[in-house]
Amino acid sequence: MWITYPGDFEIWLGNKFNNRRTERGAMFPPFWKQDSHYVTVEFSTTVNLEEAEEVEILCEGKFNLMLDGKLQFGMPEHFTVPAGEHKLNLKVWNQATPPALYIKGKTIVTDSSWLATYEDKIWIDENGIAHGSGIYVPAATSKYFQTKEQRPSEFALATEPLMPVSKERVGEGTLYDFGKETMGLLSVGNSKDKGLVEVYYGESREEALDKDYCETLDKFETKDFTPVILDSKAFRYVYVECAGGVEELDVYAFYEYLEQDMALGGAFECSDSELNRIWEVGAYTMDLTTREFMMDGIKRDRWTWSGDAIQSYLMNYYLRFDFECVKRTIRQLRGKDPVTAHINTIMDYTFYWFKSVLDYYEYTADTAFVREMWARMKTLMDYVLGRLDEEGLAEGQPDDWIFVDWVDFPMHKRGVMCFEQILLAKALETMKVCAELLGEEIDAEKYATLYKNVRLKTDEHFWNEDKKAYLHSIEDGQLNEMITKFPNMFAILFGYADGRRSKEIMENVMLNPDVEAITTPYMRFYELEALCQMGLHDYVMGEMKSYWGGMLKEGATSFWEKYVPTEQGTQHLQMYGRPYGKSLCHAWGASPVYLLGKYYLGIKPTKPGYQEWECRPHLGGLEWMKGRVPTPFGPISLEMNKEEITIQSPVIGGKLYVGDKCIDINTTEKIQVGLK
Amino acid sequence: MWITYPGDFEIWLGNKFNNRRTERGAMFPPFWKQDSHYVTVEFSTTVNLEEAEEVEILCEGKFNLMLDGKLQFGMPEHFTVPAGEHKLNLKVWNQATPPALYIKGKTIVTDSSWLATYEDKIWIDENGIAHGSGIYVPAATSKYFQTKEQRPSEFALATEPLMPVSKERVGEGTLYDFGKETMGLLSVGNSKDKGLVEVYYGESREEALDKDYCETLDKFETKDFTPVILDSKAFRYVYVECAGGVEELDVYAFYEYLEQDMALGGAFECSDSELNRIWEVGAYTMDLTTREFMMDGIKRDRWTWSGDAIQSYLMNYYLRFDFECVKRTIRQLRGKDPVTAHINTIMDYTFYWFKSVLDYYEYTADTAFVREMWARMKTLMDYVLGRLDEEGLAEGQPDDWIFVDWVDFPMHKRGVMCFEQILLAKALETMKVCAELLGEEIDAEKYATLYKNVRLKTDEHFWNEDKKAYLHSIEDGQLNEMITKFPNMFAILFGYADGRRSKEIMENVMLNPDVEAITTPYMRFYELEALCQMGLHDYVMGEMKSYWGGMLKEGATSFWEKYVPTEQGTQHLQMYGRPYGKSLCHAWGASPVYLLGKYYLGIKPTKPGYQEWECRPHLGGLEWMKGRVPTPFGPISLEMNKEEITIQSPVIGGKLYVGDKCIDINTTEKIQVGLK
Known part of the structure; x- marks a missing residue:
């Protein structure tokens, strides 16, 4: 199989992935630092052969080969390793794509028993003696890079043709309906005349027909009669105009998807057909957003977002159990040192990132991955700790985005927010647990102390015995006594509120109609999980049916970024001040998949x-x-x-x-x- | 002109440069971390136009264009900016080569007034309002990237044909002599038969003819009658064999060099023809090793080495005054954060790197460059400070290479070495001076304190009033009383030894025949400079004539990595246990160029x-x-x-x-x- 430096394939692929977003024909990269793979990596192993063995060598990059410390000529495609014990070292350089190596002989194969380093620090003195030592880690492998044809740099999702279910002449062009939300590469061909072809995508009919405001579009000149295959986009509807005036273009799509072994995945069926449909649409939403990485939404942003991703991971544990995609996304989001900003620039998203490692471990027991991430967990936590206030609490710095949720009511996102402290505590708890797991005793003690401090201070500052709730924040030394569901439901979820306090929160906050309602599926995920944890399964069932059932009634074929039941018609399409700004296929919309598996089928590790x-x-x-x-x-x-x-x-x-x-x-x- | 992110062109080019080394046909990359350019960079400016203006846009990478915060369609090659005040933002993504942008209109041009960032941290809330802020720096420009044809990714040295001065039939092949040490791309052509061609390079005749031990070679199959142009190599002699048995191959070279304006450079001529030849050969040695970057030697290692480079910079200030090449090399050597090892893994080389910034400033007064490097100076110094002992002194850690010099006598390179403390003091002094220059008062005070401590402790521990010399080291708490020239001459050079003490050092160390002689031009550079500083011009003139004149008498056409006058014949070619391991064109061999300019012409800022x-x-x-x-x-x-x-x-x-x-x-x- 092919081997690479751990995390580097993800960082490289992540750049392709995150830079693929477009907005009305313009490339739209993220606004945070994008890292790169290590451009020169050394792979090494020791073999012990009964007889000499010829190996085949394939490499992505220029490389050298050292046998027992002696460099060999050129970049051999075949090489014979003599019998006996021998050390093989190959150094690979590749600026454009991650250095990758594939070696196969009768017994010698590149696999995770090989070591990788980006800095071998081996220098030779004036007498020709080698000195020094680098840091070596197990080489990375992947189920996608097993054969020599499966070159890491050529990794691509599967595709299959997808025909529109109907078409309709509208104005100067044709509107194609693919029947449901989908994602793929549009093929436009058989133009009889040459000329400008304009393609307008819509998650809704309205969007595809609104040439001035639809979020994604393509324009190209047809040069000959070869079909043009466009970059992948999200759409249900596609409106195509051709300046050549041609009536009939041959328009279809290549549906693009990450292959999954469905037989090993989750399933749900029940006596309620609406709930069945909710599960199916949730699963489809997840399948559309589970790709090279777990993305937020297929139209927008098409990026990895840590807060969105942690929900995708949890849903995935109840749907496809694709732990490779979880690991890819966790690695990609973390990127490399130096840490110059919070993950996605959002403080809460950094904290979720830590928890996602713990969640992953709880569902997989994959200690090797925790070990792989540990150095980068520590440096990310160093960044967090370096920004805490004198009390050891997290307050947003001028550069930090404090997200919490998209809210429709006035809510300050400044000062020391209770919500952020609870997430910080979970991040520190994660560090403590992982340190224990890895036998890092000094670290475990350090993070345990920090964790306890945040727990203690959070209770001291924010728990209000009169209101029986966690209050919102301290701003400029003053308590902001606003009560929202956000910190309160996480206190239940993480077990930070004890039994008595959890019941008080339920009564005074979670089920209190005077507390502002949550309007994104994002935070409804946690809200409903907290209610399930408190045993309100029947109540949550009703919520699922009315909220997600409500989207279905609006014609959803995938679940949305945000849903406000009181909105009407095209109001449902608006967001960010743009008429079609809202994503209609958003991973965080799919939470029933998680809730039904964990709290109704009721299974968890x-x-x-x-x-x-x-x-x-x-x-x-x-x-x-x-x-x-x-x-x-x-x-x-x-x-x-x-x-x-x-x-x-x-x-x-x-x-x-x-x-x-x-x-x-x-x-x-x-x-x-x-x-x- | 083209703009890039500061330092990124150098980091990218440095990877090409350092990975170009081969050893007997095998690629030979460095053993330290190689960094990458930022793959997504945003460039921005504000313009104020009297009338609308069309600009031409060229880009290395995929890009988008924002006018006043609004993304424009596609990647336009031409764009009209309306009259009035407008903000232009372009985001460029390029994984393989540094993102680079060229815009030209009547008044709008990309230049260093544009800002660059790798992380703009600008996010948009649910109402479409933009928030956040990144760190912006002036975009980088270069004299090499002035016109639109001068794409940064296509940067290449100049070449011109160079014919062998003689050829000679030897064994089965032909030996070509180019008359003197050179560097270039060999062209081998007009083979009448097809077959394997073998090319053996030699800095000496012996090396070229020693097929089994010459350091560099090429082998290729001729496929047709097109001349094959090989990768650049260092050689004076080339021995070519052709399996096709062809008597006469058309062999010549393309001499490859960095163009310089000789009229602006240094010059030296005098009544002593041997000294004139020393200056000429020194200048030629410098011209051969001053390339994309300042390299150590043209045969080996062909890498940037900080300790070698600082001497090249100093010689360059008296030869070509190519400050662009100095800046390129300083940037390349520093690389990026995180710092995971000393520069080139050598502790002394990290310390020299700091001093090189101060030297550069002293010769150029280029505050902008100091400002550009300041953040990376601080993080590199953080790395240094994090490894100091309880007294604030530098001791080699297990991963550190302590170089000092190639020495032929037994010398421990462990414990707290006086030599390293003196360099550390200079590094801290550099930080103090640069902090003052940039108005960073808190930093200036911090580094001044650290500097004074190292000076004080060095004197306390190592100055011996009986021996009137700085002693070697403290190892495991014990003083190693060995006396070498290394710390003593630097104490004079840096002015750390006062007038009286300097005289004592001269008598007891520098001119004491019982103290081991220095045998590399590397440390002779500092030794002779210290003697010049102490007024021994006549003595140093004799040393130059005997030492560098000695190499000339051995037939040198460029100066060597090491010269031991007592060695004979092919002994001069040996090093590192290899018969031709020694580099015969090594930048640090050229110090007379510096000494003659600074101490005989006697001119300095x-x-x-x-x-x-x-x-x-x-x-x-x-x-x-x-x-x-x-x-x-x-x-x-x-x-x-x-x-x-x-x-x-x-x-x-x-x-x-x-x-x-x-x-x-x-x-x-x-x-x-x-x-x-």
Whole structure:
């Protein structure tokens, strides 16, 4: 297989990915630092051969080969390693794409047992003696780079042709409807005349027909009769005009997607057809936004955003369990040192990034990944710590974006905000847990102390015993006593509010109609999870049906960036002061996929990677439900109706909780449990 | 002109440059981290136009264009900016080569008044309002990128054909002699048969003919009758064999060089023809090693090395005054954050790097460059400070290479070495002076304190009043009382030894035959400068003639990496345990160019950039001498014999010291001063 320096493929691919966004025909790169792969990497191994062995060498980059410290001539495509113990070192230089190496012989193959370094620090003195030492890490591999044809620099998503379901003459052009939200490369061909072709994309019919305000468009001159294949875009509708006046252009798309093994993925079906549709549309929304990386939305921004991504990861653990894509996204978001800004420039997004590593570990038990990320976790945390105030709390600096959520009510995002401290505490808790996991005792102690301090100060400053709620912030030394759901629901979610306090928050905040409602699926994700955690499954079921069902009633074929039920018609398309600014396929819109798997099928790991797990199923008012939750061992299947539960798991060590009963799952055979 | 992000062109070109080294046909990259350019850079300006203006836009990379915050369609080659005040922002993405932009209209041109950032941190809230701010720096320009054809990614040295002066049939092949050391691209053509062509390069005849041990070689299959042009190499001799058995190949070279304006450069001629030849060969050695960057040697390593480069800079101030090449090399050596190792992994080389910035400023008064480097000076010094011991002194860590010099006598390079503390002091002094220059008062105070501490501790620990010398080191708490010239001569050079102590060092160390001799031109540079500083011009003249004259007598056509006068024949070619390991064209071999300009013509700035300067000429035993020393204002010319001195300077503010007289140079006319 091909090997690269860990994280470098992601950083390089991330630049392609994030720079692919366009806005009305203009390239639209991110506004934060983009890093690069290490341009010169050394890969090395030691082999012990019974007989001499010829290996084939493929390389992305110029390279050299050293056998037992002696440089060999040129860049050989084949090389014979003699019998016995030998050291192989190959140095690869590639400025444009990540240095990558593929070696294959009878026994010698490049894999993660090889070491990689970007700085071997080996110097030779005047007597020809080598000195020095670099930092070596296991080389990175990927399921996508197994064969010699699968060159890392040529990584691409799968495509398949996708025809419009209808077309319609409108004005001077033709409107094509692909039947549902999709993402792909449009093919425009068979122009009988030469001339300017204009393509206007729309997630809605209105957008595609609004040439002046649609968010994405393409223009090109047809030069001959070869079909032109355009860069990937998000659309349901495409409106095409051709200056040549040609009536009929041959327009179709190549649907572009990340291949998944559906048989290993999650599933959900139940007695409520609207809920089934919600799950399906949620899954489709996730499949559209799970690509090279997990992106926010397919029309806009098409970037990796840490706060969006952590929800995608969690949904993914209940949908495709594509941990490669999770790792790719975590690596890409982190980038490289030096840290010059918060992730995506947003302070909360940095804190979510830490938690995403812990979440990943809890679902996969992949210690190697935590070890890979540890150095960059520490330097990112150094950046965070370097910006804390005297009390050790996080306050936004002039360069920091404090996001929290898109809110429709007045809410200050300055000073020391309770919401940010709770996320900071989780980030520090993550550092403590990961340090313990890696046996970094001094670090574990350091982060534990910092974590406890933030917990303590947060309670001291923001918990109000009269209002029985966490208050909003301290601004210029003054308490801002506003109450929002944001800090309160995270206090429940992270277990930072104890049982009594959680109940008080439920009454005074979460279920209090005087507290401002959340209008993005982004924060509804956490809101509804907190309610599920507090046992309000029936209530959340109703919320899911009214909120996500509400989008379906508006004709959604994928879930949106924001949904305000009281809005009407094209109001639903607006955002950022632009008539079609809102993304209609936004990953954070898909949370029912997560909620249904974790809180209705009720399955989650209780030890990392499902070494132990539990199932606490809830019908939430449904007649019956059945589904699957993926694990590293394969999916756990569950069927439940009011009479009985049937569960089958490829991994033992589970506990099924039914009422006040707990049943140990000690078999991979099907288990039936009566409920009466 | 083209604009780029400051330092990025150098980092990118440096990777090409440093990875071009080969050893017997194998690529040989450095063993330290290679950085990359920022792949996405935003360039911006504000214009105020009386009338609308069309501009031409050329770009290396994909780009977008924003007018007054509004993105424009596509990547326009021409764009009309309306009359009035407007803000132009262009974001350029290029992974393979540095993002570069060229805009030209009637009044609008890209130049250093444009701003550049790699992270604009400008985000847009839900209402479409832009927030945030990045760090902006003046865009980089270069004399090489003035016209639209001069694309930064296509930067190349000049070439001209160079014919061998003789050829000779040897064994199965032909030996070509180019008459002197040179560097260029060999052209091999007109093969009558197809087959394998083998090319062996030699700085010496012996090397070219030693197919098994010559340091560089090329092998290729001729496919047709087109001449093959090989990658640049260093050679005087080339031995070519052709498996096709062809008697006569058409072999010549393209001499490759950095163009210089010789009329503005330094010159030296005198009554001693051997000294004239020393100056000429020194100048040629410098011209061969002054290229994209200042390299150590043209055969090996062909890399930028900080300790070598600082001498090249100093020689260059007396030869070509190519401050662009100095800046390129300083930027390239520094690379980017994070600092993961000393420059070239060598602790002394990090310290020299700091001093090189101060030297550059003293010769050019280019505050803008100091400002450009300041952030990276600080982070590099943070790295240094983070590795100091409890006393604030520098001791080599396991990863650090302590170079000092190639020495032939036993010398420990461990513990707290006096030599390294003196260089550290100079580095801290540089930080203090640059902080003052930039008005960074807090930093200036901080570095002044650190500097004084190192000076104090160095004197306390290492100055020995009995031996009247600085001792070698403290190893494991024990004083190593060895005496070498290294720390002692730097104490004189940097003015850290006062007048009395300097004299003591001269007697007890520098002129003491029991102290081990220096055998590299590298440290002879500083040794002879210290002797000049102490007024021993006649003695140094003798040393120059015997040492550099000695190399000439051995047939040198450029100066060597190392010269031990007692060695014989092919011993002179050996180093690093390899028969031709020694570089016969090594920049640090050219120091007479510097010494003759600074201490015999005697000219140097006394205020930065020759705002004030002095001339203290010394014949050093010569009958007469004449020459030129370049300055930012053009060269100062001097002629001197035993009767009179004639001096002419394009800049006033000089002081000519003759005997005990001091004459103010207050005219740009020629001045004659009698010596009797």
